[in-house]
Amino acid sequence: MNKPLDLPVDAAVPQVGPVVGTSRVHESAALHVSGEATYIDDIAEAQGTLHAALGLSPVAHGRLLSIDLALLKKQPGVVAVLTALDFPGENNCGPLLHDDPILAEGDLRYLGQPVFAIIATDRELARRAAGLAKSAIQFEALEPVLTAEAAHALSQYVLPPMHLTRGEPQAELARAPYRLDGEWAVGGQEQFYLEGQISYALPQENRGLLVHCSTQHPSEMQQLIAKAMGWQAHQVQVQCRRMGGGFGGKESQSALFACVAALAATKLRRPVKLRVDRDDDFQITGRRHGFDYRWQVGFDDAGHILAAEVDLISNCGHSADLSAPVMARALCHFDNAYWLPHVAMHGYCAKTNTQSNTAFRGFGGPQGALAIEMIIDSVARRLGLDPLLVRQRNFYKSDGSGQDMTPYGQRVEDNIIQPLTDRLLETSEYAKRREEITAFNAASPVLKKGLALTPVKFGISFNVVHLNQAGALVHVYTDGSVLVNHGGTEMGQGLNTKVAQVVAHELGVGLNQVRASATDTQKVANTSATAASTGSDLNGKAAQDAARKIKQRLATLAAKLLGGAAEDVRFGGDHVHANGTRMPFTELVSKAYFERIQLWSDGFYTTPGLHWDRAKLQGKPFYYYAYGAAVAEVLVDTLTGENRVTRADVLHDVGQSLNPALDIGQVEGAFVQGMGWMTMEELVWHPKTGMLSTHAPSTYKIPTANDSPPDFRVALYDQPNRADSIHRSKAVGEPPLLLPFAVLLAIKDAVAATGPARCDPHLRAPATAEAVLDALAGH
Ligand code: MTE
Ligand code: HPA
Ligand code: MOS
Secondary structure, three states, X not given: OOOOOOOOOOOOOOOOOOOOOOOOOOOOHHHHHHOOOOOHHHOOOOOOOEEEEEEEOOOOOEEEEEEOHHHHHOOOOEEEEEOHHHOOOOOOOOOOOOOOOOOOEOEEOOOOOEEEEEEEOOHHHHHHHHOOHHHHEEEEEOOOOOOHHXXXXXXOEOOOOEEEEEOOHHHHHHHOOEEEEEEEEEOOEOOOOOOOOEEEEEEEOOOEEEEEEOOOXXXXXXXXXXXXXXXXXXXXXEEEOOOOOOOOOOOOOOHHHXXXXXXXXXXXXXXXXXXXXXXXXXXXXXOEOOEXXXXXXXXXXXXXXXXXXXXXXXXXXXXXXXXXXHHHHHHOOOOOOEOOOEEEEEEEEEEOOOOOOOOOOOOOHHHHHHHHHHHHHHHHHHHOOOHHHHHHHHEOOOOOOOOOEOOOOOEOOXXXXXXXXXXXXXXXXXXXXXXXXXXXXXXXXXXXXXXEEEEEEEEEOOOOHXXXXXXXXXXXXXXXXXXXXXXXXXXXXXXXXHHHHXXXXXXXXOHHHEEEOOEEOOOOOOOOOOOXXXXXXXXXXXXXXXXXXXXXXXXXXXXXXXXXXXXXXXXXXXXXXXXXXXXXXXXXXXXXXHOOOOOEEEEEEEOOOOEEEOOOOEEEOOOEEEEEEEEEEEEEXXXXXXXXXXXXXXXXXXXXXXXXXXXXXXXHHHHHHHHHHHHOOOOOEOOOOOOEOOOOOXXXXXXXXXXXXOEEEEEEOOOOOOOOOHHHEOOOOOHHHHOOHHHHHHHHHHHHOOOOOOOOOOOOEOOOHHHHHHHHHXX
């Protein structure tokens, strides 16, 4: 079970001993629970602050004819109404393509699209005026395309199709002893960050602007605001101390709100805050892409996959946003942990009249890997084999057989999936429980149990090479206290804690000596989004680099003062050790100041060895892989369709953990979040109007603490990363989101227990009670 947490330490007590690799509380834990942690809406409002609200398109598709500005302007409290025409620069907030209007211009692309912004003296009045959108917007309605299937039939895409092929899948499919084809779909998923999208813009002197923004990507917010304003980037400062969750939803889509607040503040020369409420956040922003799949697979009687061909159709919504790298990651995760000798994948990015879908924990990886997991499960059921056996037979091998090459040309060099799975099978007592469940099901006509194991292999690095860079600043003040600032953002994942641990370790001081400060575009420039789980890999290394430069200078001084060679000086236990003697760190720092030695430094890091041909989808996109596996046991009521996870066993690879407590928290959180996607989070758009009906927690159900497995056994596979990552740790943010595929497949296993031998129930995801009843009825 989990290791006990260190309790918050009294700041006055110096901590000794190792820092990296130990369980330390989240740097803001006490602030989170006491309510002291400052989110954007908690920042004291400057005098004269105005509030913005957005008027939304009432139709899914149409031509925008006019906006009744006079009606809007005369509403109580309204100070200004802004439209697309007010942007002095480009009316675009698309991160990659310029196809994402900030405010609608010419056409209306989805129901909920922001068309105008109301700026009023208070938030309620702004919202009331914005609520008049239906009467203020004149439009000519056009036929909307509301599903990916419909868009695909029309070849209506936001990006050209992507194809990734290895070998001769068609010929091998024809030659295979067994063949199976199928269609399947998985829904999208709302990020449901607890802090909704928000930006607070404050005009500064000389055409400058400070924007407090809840964003994973301050640098891109800076760039997009500058472009929208027709400014230079140096005029815009974007700051983010922390987010109340991002989950990918604030990688690009914080931009619209930042740009509107920035425009309003600049135009009116007043501070302007834009905080959307939950319903509007649902209606305006996109989420995880739902995927449709069509597949064909050829296999032998042992279940070896000989060839596969699959169409992956993602519902992108009205614009490209991040859909290209999302689809690329989906294609690069269709293999998951399996060697597929002959394979063809076709990725179609369908353009629909809905919110523009975006990053969500896993970034297409889950949608890719889920497809092969469903396929393998079907293959096993058709052959009457335990799916576990078929999985193991298809694992990537590291035995020199050549079965270690991914379809995109990267060799799987760090493969630990077999030993990791073996250990989990043992600790979870899989075989014994499989027998018990078979016996239980034989005796229980209504309640059925199911069991499944699924593996995870997840590629770590941005799949766009140049994004794999980071910078940091470390300041040592004359009293020996340390401040670290880096390009990453804190969204609850504990990045600041890990980076502070790295710096404390390097300088040999207690963690309480190190403080992390808000992410700020005026500190580290040109940062990447905190995404792709790379936050601590990249920023940890950059901060280590900065700390090492300072350490080097201090070591030279210590050798001069204490004797011995600079290379032999050691930092630890709040002391500097040299020549058999030691000096307190604080004393050495103070001496260094008087010696006029620079006590702060920058640091920089780029991930080595990456290359990627975006057109051919070939290369080495990932520095390493993170692995994991989960065994889920579920109980299904076959009369009502209700289902529960009764036990989950997880073994997850985080390399040599920087902080086991935080890592276990990430694994547990990702598991429950992924379980929500697999079992209960269902998005429903009205089939005619395109209105998102599930736009609030009343209709869109995310898992709560009560839904987490009552028996939840999470362990870390404690082996150092083979790649030279920060202290040989591995990224943890996204990979464990794929673990709860085991939950979906365990539910399918329970449903199969009610059918004839070798049946392969058609269970859709999310496996809501209705979906389970439909699957049961399908026997
Ligand atoms: N954990 C919390 N508590 N809140 C979040 O918003 N986002 C996830 C993951 N874990 C998230 C989280 C996503 S989508 C990513 S990419 C990573 O954290 C980003 O942080 P990291 O790179 O520092 O792990
Ligand atoms: N993850 C998240 N964001 C990204 C990625 C990725 O792999 N590639 C480009 N942007
Ligand atoms: Mo995470 S989806 O890469 O923000």
